[in-house]
Amino acid sequence: MELTAYQQELLDGVWGKGKSMAMQILVGIGKCFDAPRLVPITRAHVSLSAQEADLWFSGKLLAAGASCAVPPTVNPGYSLDYFGGQISEAAVENMRQVDQTYRQLGARMTYSCTPYLGDNVPDCGEIVAFSETNATIFVNSVLGARTNRESAASALCAAVTGFTPEYGMLLEENRFATVAVEVQATLRSDFDYAVLGLMGKKIGKGVPAFLGLPREISTEALIALGTQLNVSGSFDLFHIPGVTAEVRDMQDAFGGRDPQRRVVITDEDLEKALETFSPSPSGPIEYCILGCPHYTLSQLEEVAELLAQKASQVPIYILTSSTVKARARECGLEQRLLDLGAQLIPDTCVDEACCWGYLAGRPGVTDSPKGAYYMETSGIQLAVRDRATCIRWAQNGSVC
Ligand code: F3S
Numbered sequence: 001m002e003l004t005a006y007q008q009e010l011l012d013g014v015w016g017k018g019k020s021m022a023m024q025i026l027v028g029i030g031k032c033f034d035a036p037r038l039v040p041i042t043r044a045h046v047s048l049s050a051q052e053a054d055l056w057f058s059g060k061l062l063a064a065g066a067s068c069a070v071p072p073t074v075n076p077g078y079s080l081d082y083f084g085g086q087i088s089e090a091a092v093e094n095m096r097q098v099d100q101t102y103r104q105l106g107a108r109m110t111y112s113c114t115p116y117l118g119d120n121v122p123d124c125g126e127i128v129a130f131s132e133t134n135a136t137i138f139v140n141s142v143l144g145a146r147t148n149r150e151s152a153a154s155a156l157c158a159a160v161t162g163f164t165p166e167y168g169m170l171l172e173e174n175r176f177a178t179v180a181v182e183v184q185a186t187l188r189s190d191f192d193y194a195v196l197g198l199m200g201k202k203i204g205k206g207v208p209a210f211l212g213l214p215r216e217i218s219t220e221a222l223i224a225l226g227t228q229l230n231v232s233g234s235f236d237l238f239h240i241p242g243v244t245a246e247v248r249d250m251q252d253a254f255g256g257r258d259p260q261r262r263v264v265i266t267d268e269d270l271e272k273a274l275e276t277f278s279p280s281p282s283g284p285i286e287y288c289i290l291g292c293p294h295y296t297l298s299q300l301e302e303v304a305e306l307l308a309q310k311a312s313q314v315p316i317y318i319l320t321s322s323t324v325k326a327r328a329r330e331c332g333l334e335q336r337l338l339d340l341g342a343q344l345i346p347d348t349c350v351d352e353a354c355c356w357g358y359l360a361g362r363p364g365v366t367d368s369p370k371g372a373y374y375m376e377t378s379g380i381q382l383a384v385r386d387r388a389t390c391i392r393w394a395q396n397g398s399v400c
Pocket of ligand 1: 075076113134291292293294319348349350351370371374
């Protein structure tokens with residue numbers, strides 16, 4: 001791999017052991033992918049997880065004197081203001097150390113998995129290093145920025161050095177669509193786009209271009225599609241001609257080439273996908289969990305409207321960013337939700353067993369396949385349905 005004089009100095013330790021460690025990892029990744037060089041990044045997002053390996057790796061870089069050349073935003077861990085009194089002292093201490101370590105490395109402690117909505121928004125064509133599967137696919141597809149699907153570690157190394165290996169999604173030739181996905185199903189809500197995202201196996205490997213979708217698609221629906229594509233498969237990028245940033249039409253999407261594969265998605269496919277992922281439940285439910293990825297203000301407003309006729313009988317936990325929570329507080333929405341049985345929890349991920357483990361074995365419901373997928377690893381079984389159904393069941397305390 002060809003390095004500039006400055007990059008060679010970083011690797012050789014002229015700028016400190018921490019930067020050298022980060023550089024060694026990036027050069028190693030670059031060699032694995034035959035990257036000819038390292039290119040500068042302008043932004044980074046690190047999928048901090050607040051778990052043991054995360055603290056070990058970030059702590060090792062910090063102890064070696066690393067600091068971020070490009071201050072990254074970070075994913076949620078867990079809010080000590082909310083969970084502090086209910087979790088073990090060890091878990092409290094862990095989160096404090098994670099916070100301190102990343103702060104000292106120079107990260108921006110945004111604790112949100114939707115940085116592209118306000119905290120860290122790349123432009124079309126900008127080269128960045130984003131981890132967090134929902135964020136990577138959103139900035140690549142919807143915004144047209146260029147990032148590989150970084151891990152927390154590789155995104156942090158890119159933030160520390162200011163460089164990333166040039167391969168994969170950074171290269172024009174890899175960004176053309178290869179699979180034409182003709183959507184014959186009717187999509188009405190952002191949840192329908194989430195279920196479309198569950199079709200990853202049928203779509204198969206490659207870059208899908210979704211055809212037959214409306215020209216007006218909400219941001220929330222685009223978030224849901226990208227998020228769930230990475231639950232049912234592994235996708236860096238998708239295109240929707242006339243909607244996503246890089247492609248106006250089929251010609252742009254496929255670069256004048258024929259699709260390698262054509263796939264048709266019908267209403268029946270979507271019904272089957274949901275039923276397979278989450279078979280129809282029955283009986284009582286004890287809670288509802290929303291906000292994976294973190295809810296936007298308009299999703300919070302929708303929950304308040306759905307609850308307006310009747311408060312919830314069971315707790316509704318809604319994960320969101322501190323920024324959105326603050327806005328909801330300012331306009332009275334947070335109090336309205338609280339009065340109706342819904343609590344806003346900032347800075348927190350569903351994938352934190354120390355916070356959510358107490359829900360294991362208790363029936364609940366969510367509108368996020370990704371949330372259900374992760375919580376199952378902690379023994380928490382969630383039925384997955386659209387937001388209106390989740391709220392209706394919460395209002396009745398049972399599936400009805
Ligand atoms: Fe966000 Fe955690 Fe879900 S990072 S997308 S709440 S798994």
